[in-house]
Amino acid sequence: MGNIVRGACQWGTLAALAKFGTVEMVGQYALGLAVTAPIMLLAGMQLNAVQITDAKGEFSFGDYLSLRSLSTLAALVVVGVIVFASGFRKETALVVLLIGLSKAVDAIADVMLSAWQQREEMRVVSAVWMVNAVGSLLLAIVGLVLSGNVVWAVAGSAAGSALALAVATVLTRFFPCGNGGASPPRWHLDRLRRLTVVALPLGGVVALLSLNVNVPRYFVQHYLGESALGLFAAAAYPMVLGDTLMSSLVQSASPRMAKYHAAGDGAAFKALLIRLTLIGALTGLAAVGVVLVAGRQILTWLYRPEYASQTAVFVWVVAAVSLRYAYVFIGVAVTAMRHFLVQFYLRVGIFLFLMAVSPLLIVRFGLLGGAIALVIVTAVEGAVWLSIGYEYVWKWTRSSSSLAASGAQAPGF
Numbered sequence: 001m002g003n004i005v006r007g008a009c010q011w012g013t014l015a016a017l018a019k020f021g022t023v024e025m026v027g028q029y030a031l032g033l034a035v036t037a038p039i040m041l042l043a044g045m046q047l048n049a050v051q052i053t054d055a056k057g058e059f060s061f062g063d064y065l066s067l068r069s070l071s072t073l074a075a076l077v078v079v080g081v082i083v084f085a086s087g088f089r090k091e092t093a094l095v096v097l098l099i100g101l102s103k104a105v106d107a108i109a110d111v112m113l114s115a116w117q118q119r120e121e122m123r124v125v126s127a128v129w130m131v132n133a134v135g136s137l138l139l140a141i142v143g144l145v146l147s148g149n150v151v152w153a154v155a156g157s158a159a160g161s162a163l164a165l166a167v168a169t170v171l172t173r174f175f176p177c178g179n180g181g182a183s184p185p186r187w188h189l190d191r192l193r194r195l196t197v198v199a200l201p202l203g204g205v206v207a208l209l210s211l212n213v214n215v216p217r218y219f220v221q222h223y224l225g226e227s228a229l230g231l232f233a234a235a236a237y238p239m240v241l242g243d244t245l246m247s248s249l250v251q252s253a254s255p256r257m258a259k260y261h262a263a264g265d266g267a268a269f270k271a272l273l274i275r276l277t278l279i280g281a282l283t284g285l286a287a288v289g290v291v292l293v294a295g296r297q298i299l300t301w302l303y304r305p306e307y308a309s310q311t312a313v314f315v316w317v318v319a320a321v322s323l324r325y326a327y328v329f330i331g332v333a334v335t336a337m338r339h340f341l342v343q344f345y346l347r348v349g350i351f352l353f354l355m356a357v358s359p360l361l362i363v364r365f366g367l368l369g370g371a372i373a374l375v376i377v378t379a380v381e382g383a384v385w386l387s388i389g390y391e392y393v394w395k396w397t398r399s400s401s402s403l404a405a406s407g408a409q410a411p412g413f
Contacts, residue, residue, distance in 0.1 A: 002126025003251075007244030009133035013140050013157060014237050017150065018230075018303040020141075025150040026230030028092050031221055032099035032154065034214040036079055038207045040103040043075030044068065044110070045196070045203025046335075051114040052251075053258035053336050059195050062186030065111045067195050072107045076100055092226075094151045102158035106132070109165040112172060118255055124175050125251075128168045136160025201340040208347030212377065215354045216370035219362045232367050234303055235310040236317045245283060246325055249276055250332050257336035266400030269333070273393065276329040284322030291318045316371030320378045327382045330389040339392055346388065350381050 017025045051064050079100035083093045109128065116124045139156030146152070221229045253276055260269040291298065295318075296311040334343060354377045361369030 002122070002129040003244045003248040006129045006133040007247075009137040011237055012137045013153070014234065015302055016137075016141050016144060017153065018234055018307065020144055021148075021150060021153075023227045023230040023306070025153075026234055027221070027226030027228070028095045028150050028230075029099075029154065030217060030229050030233030031092065031226065032096040034217045034221075035082060035096050036100040036103055037214060038210040039075050039078050039082070040072070040100065040107065041210045042203050042207030043071040043078075044107055044206070045071060045199035046206045047195075047199050047203075048110050048114040048117075049254060049335050050195075050199045051111070052118045052255050053338065054118065056262065059191065060186060061111070061115055063188070063191050063195055064114070065108075066186055067192050067199075068107055068111050070192075072104045076104050091149075091151055095154050098151065098154040098158050102136075102154070102161045105158065105161040105165050109161075109168045112168045116175060117251060120255060121175060122252065124171060128164055128171065131167045132160055132164030134160075135163045198340070201344045204344045204347065208344070208351050212347070212350055212354050213374075215351070216358050216362065216373055219358045220367060220370050223359075223362055224366065228367060231307060231310050232313060232370060234307050235299065235314040235367075236371075243321070246280060246328060249279065250328070253329070253332055254336055257333055261337050261396075264400050266397035269336075269400075270393075270397040273329055273333050276332070277326065280325035280328060284325040287318050287322045288315075291315050310367060313367050313371045316368065316375055320371065320374035323375070323378045323382060327385045327389075330385045330393065333393045334388060337392060337396065342388060342392070346381070346384055349384075350377055353377055353380065 014026060014029060017029055045067075047064055047068055051059075079097065083096050088096065109132075113125050113128060116122075136157040137160070139159045140153045141156070143152035143154075143156035144150070217229055217232065220232050253272060257269060257272060260266075260272070291314055295314045296308045299311060299314060300308040331343065354373060357376060358370060358373045361373045363369070365372065
């Protein structure tokens with residue numbers, strides 16, 4: 001439920017810009033997300049996944065908080081440098097900077113949320129997500145309606161993130177994050193170095209994943225302009241509902257899978273992975289069916305009639321995302337098993353492939369080319385994930401089942 005509210009409100013911000021603003025405003029907002037997301041995700045190093053799956057308590061809450069604070073500060077500096085060097089118009093530059101600031105605030109709150117997720121205290125996590133989502137949406141709408149300016153809308157969204165951080169800080173008094181509470185940062189250089197070594201490959205993975213999603217948007221903005229990017233982003237965004245469901249399952253399943261792996265329980269690990277994969281595949285099939293039947297009506301209802309001209313883009317984007325749902329949980333399983341480096345190599349290869357394919361298709365087919373590029377790359381990525389799943393997941397679950405049958409103890413980490 002927390003993810004549903006969060007996803008709906010994130011889409012609501014874009015929808016408000018489409019209904020009360022202009023296509024160009026939507027493009028500026030989408031560009032801000034596309035520029036800041038890979039940087040902030042790389043800086044985050046997927047520390048939330050490392051923290052959630054740290055079933056043996058290798059690092060403390062203070063370790064995670066200190067590293068996240070340092071990396072987030074560095075990311076803000078990088079965002080500022082990129083904005084300065086890119087020569088964006090003043091309004092667009094302010095939008096990018098404010099979105100970066102909002103994500104930085106969310107990053108600090110995420111350390112507390114990850115500690116609660118590790119304990120499977122999902123209700124607390126959900127409450128903070130809802131405060132963040134609803135507060136950000138309402139304040140963004142107020143800023144947009146009163147000013148008619150996208151900068152004030154994004155500033156309102158950033159204020160919602162700050163409100164959520166304040167709420168999370170208060171909740172740590174009642175739901176401890178560490179040993180007895182949310183301990184302050186721990187500035188032990190050797191532990192920070194070791195944690196960075198563990199987390200950085202996964203940070204590269206998630207940053208490259210974000211780049212893979214956003215690469216077509218960069219080329220759309222470069223070749224076709226901000227208004228075209230607004231149309232492309234609006235057509236892609238309704239899939240937030242399906243992403244919300246998948247995200248909820250990922251966040252709930254990660255700590256459980258890590259515990260099964262640590263205990264050497266391959267049978268439970270495999271059963272959970274199979275159930276999740278079936279849910280993902282069925283969700284994807286349902287999404288494709290819906291957009292084939294009612295894609296034009298959905299875009300018209302969500303935004304304005306001119307957005308319905310991108311129905312074909314909508315269908316292709318949904319096809320790409322739905323295909324990913326069928327294999328995304330293999331990545332969750334590999335992360336729970338703490339195999340991070342192989343994912344980095346995969347993302348590098350996919351990124352290079354997408355960089356080669358996207359400009360060719362976008363120049364040839366326009367916005368539709370960007371969506372087709374996503375489908376092609378997703379299909380290739382899915383095939384590689386299947387081979388990785390066989391090598392790491394299937395072989396381990398099979399060997400652990402054999403050991404269990406013989407009465408031996410299966411290895412965890």
